[in-house]
Amino acid sequence: MTSGIGSWGVYLPYWRLERSAIAQSLGIAAGRGERTVASFDEDTTTLGVEASRRALATTASEEISQVLFSTPEPAYQDKTNATTIHGALSLDQHAAAYDIVGSVRSGVAALLMGLDAGARETTLVMIAEIRTGLAGGADERDSGDAAVAFRCVPEGAAVELIARASTSEEFVDRWRVPGEASSHQWEERFGEEAYVPLARAAFQEALKKAGITAEEIDTLIVTGLHARSLRVIKNSLGVDADRLAPDLALHAGNLGAAHLGISLADTLERAAPGHVIVTLQLADGADALVWRTTDAILDIQQAQRAANAKSVEEQLVSGRTDLAYNSFLTWRGQLHREPPRRPEPGRPGAPNMLRSEGWKYGFHASRCTSCGFRHLPPSRVCLKCKAVDEMEPERLADLEGTVATFTIDHLAFSLSPPTVGVVVDFDGGGRFRCELTDCDPSTVKIGMRVQMTFRRFYTADGIHNYFWKARPLQTSSAKEA
Numbered sequence: 001m002t003s004g005i006g007s008w009g010v011y012l013p014y015w016r017l018e019r020s021a022i023a024q025s026l027g028i029a030a031g032r033g034e035r036t037v038a039s040f041d042e043d044t045t046t047l048g049v050e051a052s053r054r055a056l057a058t059t060a061s062e063e064i065s066q067v068l069f070s071t072p073e074p075a076y077q078d079k080t081n082a083t084t085i086h087g088a089l090s091l092d093q094h095a096a097a098y099d100i101v102g103s104v105r106s107g108v109a110a111l112l113m114g115l116d117a118g119a120r121e122t123t124l125v126m127i128a129e130i131r132t133g134l135a136g137g138a139d140e141r142d143s144g145d146a147a148v149a150f151r152c153v154p155e156g157a158a159v160e161l162i163a164r165a166s167t168s169e170e171f172v173d174r175w176r177v178p179g180e181a182s183s184h185q186w187e188e189r190f191g192e193e194a195y196v197p198l199a200r201a202a203f204q205e206a207l208k209k210a211g212i213t214a215e216e217i218d219t220l221i222v223t224g225l226h227a228r229s230l231r232v233i234k235n236s237l238g239v240d241a242d243r244l245a246p247d248l249a250l251h252a253g254n255l256g257a258a259h260l261g262i263s264l265a266d267t268l269e270r271a272a273p274g275h276v277i278v279t280l281q282l283a284d285g286a287d288a289l290v291w292r293t294t295d296a297i298l299d300i301q302q303a304q305r306a307a308n309a310k311s312v313e314e315q316l317v318s319g320r321t322d323l324a325y326n327s328f329l330t331w332r333g334q335l336h337r338e339p340p341r342r343p344e345p346g347r348p349g350a351p352n353m354l355r356s357e358g359w360k361y362g363f364h365a366s367r368c369t370s371c372g373f374r375h376l377p378p379s380r381v382c383l384k385c386k387a388v389d390e391m392e393p394e395r396l397a398d399l400e401g402t403v404a405t406f407t408i409d410h411l412a413f414s415l416s417p418p419t420v421g422v423v424v425d426f427d428g429g430g431r432f433r434c435e436l437t438d439c440d441p442s443t444v445k446i447g448m449r450v451q452m453t454f455r456r457f458y459t460a461d462g463i464h465n466y467f468w469k470a471r472p473l474q475t476s477s478a479k480e481a
Contacts, residue, residue, distance in 0.1 A: 002294050003119040004157030007304065008265040009054025009149045010312050011047055012252060013038045014438035014471075016319040017328050019141055025325040026136045034321055035253035036144040040331040040415035041437060041455040041469070044071040044128035045081050047147035049088045049454040052126055053398065055149035057307035058300070061089055064151075065121035067097040070110035071128045072257055074101045075456075075464055077178075084466060085126065087361030088454045090395050104225060105283040107257035111150065112289075115161055118152025125150045129256040132332050133182045142227070144253025148261035158297040159268060159277070161289055163210035167198040168285035174225060181333065188228045195229035196236075199286040203237055206278065206288035214238035218275045219267045221245040223259040224282030233280070251316040264291070266312035269304075273297055310474055318474075320440070330415055340413035347460035358393055363452060363468045365430055366391035374430035396452070400473060401426040403448040408441050420444055424470055438471040449473040 016034040023030035038047060048069055056064075067089075069082035082097035091097075100110040107127040114125035128147035133139025173191045176183040185191075199222075207213065220239045224230055234244060245263045248255065255262055260281045267277055277291040310318070329335035358364040359377050366378035369392055373384040376396070381388050401424040410418045420436040422444070436444065437455060450470040457465045 002157045002160045002296075003154045004115065004152065004160035004291075004294070005150045005268075006118075006122075006153035006157050007055050007058055007151045007300060008261075008268060009051045009057070009309065010262050010265050010315065011050040011054065011147045012036050012262075012312075012315040012319065013042060013047070013145055014320055015039055015323050016251075016321040017323050017325065018321050021323070021325045021328075022136065022141055028136055030141050033250035034319075035142070036146055036255070036319065037323060037328060037331070038130050038145040039438065039455075041457065042130075042145075043075040043456050043464070044073050044130050044147070045069075045075045045084050045464075046454050046456055046466070047128040047130070047145065048081075048085050048126040048149070051128070051147035051149040052085060052089055052124060054309050055124065055151050056089065057309055058303040059151065061091055063122045064089075064091050064095050064124050066114075066117055066123040067091065067095060068100055068110045068114050068117075068123065068125045069098070069128070070100040070107045070126065070257060071130075072101065072103055072106065073128075073130045074099065082126075084361065087357055088397075088466070089124075090358070090362035090364070090397075103284065104257045105281070105285070105287070107260065108281055108283070108287045108289075111261065112164070114150065114152040119154055121154065123152045125152060127258045127261050129258040131254070131256050132334075135329065135334060137182070138227075139183060142249065142254050144248075144255045146252065146255045146258045146262055148258050148265055150261065150265075156296055157294060158300040159271075159291050159293045162292050163206050163290040164288065165202045165205035165209060166285060166287045167202045167205075169194065169198060171284075173284070188226070191226045192229050192232060195224070195226055195282045195286070196232050199229070199233045199280060199282055199288075200236070202286035202288040203278070203280055206290050210290040212276065212290070216276055217243060217278050219243055219245055219271070219277045221260060221263045221267065221277065221279040222282075223254075223263060223279070225254060225256060226282055227254075229282055233282070237280075248316065251319075262312060268293070268297065269301060269311050269313070271297060308475060320438075327416065342413070345458050345460050345465070347463045348465045350463075360467060362395055363397035364393040365396050367394045372429075374426070374428070376426075376430045376432045396426055396430065397454070397468060398452075399426050399428065400449060400451050401432075401470070403436075403444070403446055403450060403470075404431065405446060406436070406444050408444070422450070422470055424450055435469045436471065437469045443472075 015037040019030040086097040117123040126149045131143035275293040368382040370387040371385040406422040
């Protein structure tokens, strides 16, 4: 059997910022299309959770032996972000969790480490990105937010890595020191002089190791943050334009560290067995990876469609595009608005969070083993039959539910008003009151189908308060068909 990537998951946030909104607000040219935007209650950790849930939709989470999380924009420093994802996925305590963070190239490193470890034990790799630039700048306009996850397996892979090559050289093209919200970039012509020969060398060496020529490549994926170098490289490697991967820039933007993985996932969703893919990323050097799909890919594609996983193509065209530019600036911390005149929320208590980890992070209810009644939050005493300590935990994060009633609150403070509160009846029993996110308040109704999503409620004294919200059920068109 073949080791490699056994499944994948992509998460593109619900919100989009149209570039025309930037142009209208600032009186500048900003181009066509839109960029993906993480909501005010999302960060790279929550994005990683959502991508991972899609990657694990067709398998048991108990199989995961190791978690590797990579992002240039971690929610925490001095604390492992991967452990939060570990908790939200309800993984086994013996599954290791590590961060590989700091730069765009860290994403490729995490993937390669995951593939290496995956040859021995199932490893989950997540790459998440939230990119923010200064108002009116190219990074703000052309970037995007997203996450991708890969389950790397020792056998039964959909795609295998057959060769790789890298080049590295010390030069200053793009940088950001700790505490800065946006990156600096050197003059573009200099970056082109540095990147182009490094990319060509890595590409040629990878093809040589794989024993193939450029004519045998079915899909070429070229990613990186240096736009000028990308244009030159795409036209100079001897690969026809019709074999270049679709450009995500129009509807998503440049997704930074996550871009390579998302383009690879997009290609895998349509690939047939024996499809040869070359990914080339430019970031402080170049990394060229040569992939070949296996006979298992058709069954894995079908399994992911059956699990109701939205494809990359579907997610690209399904976002909400009426985000106001001033809201975007507020969410990014560049527009400081008057807070409510109410007490500041207290920081979450570490002992309480540890004791309630199954509920807070894994969204575990308890089901009475005597009568079957389900309790949210978990309870020691059954509300129906009064049995004591006859409970078994039950994860509800992946269950769907129905809105029993709702309220739309225009007075409660929110960075995305109004706040929508719902009471959800879960399939199989259990009722829970929570916030509904990623929705158009005018479309909320009793009977609406919803699913749960992991979010950051607030941050107090540097501690993020993560928990679960509901959102309208997202259904794949393939599933509907």
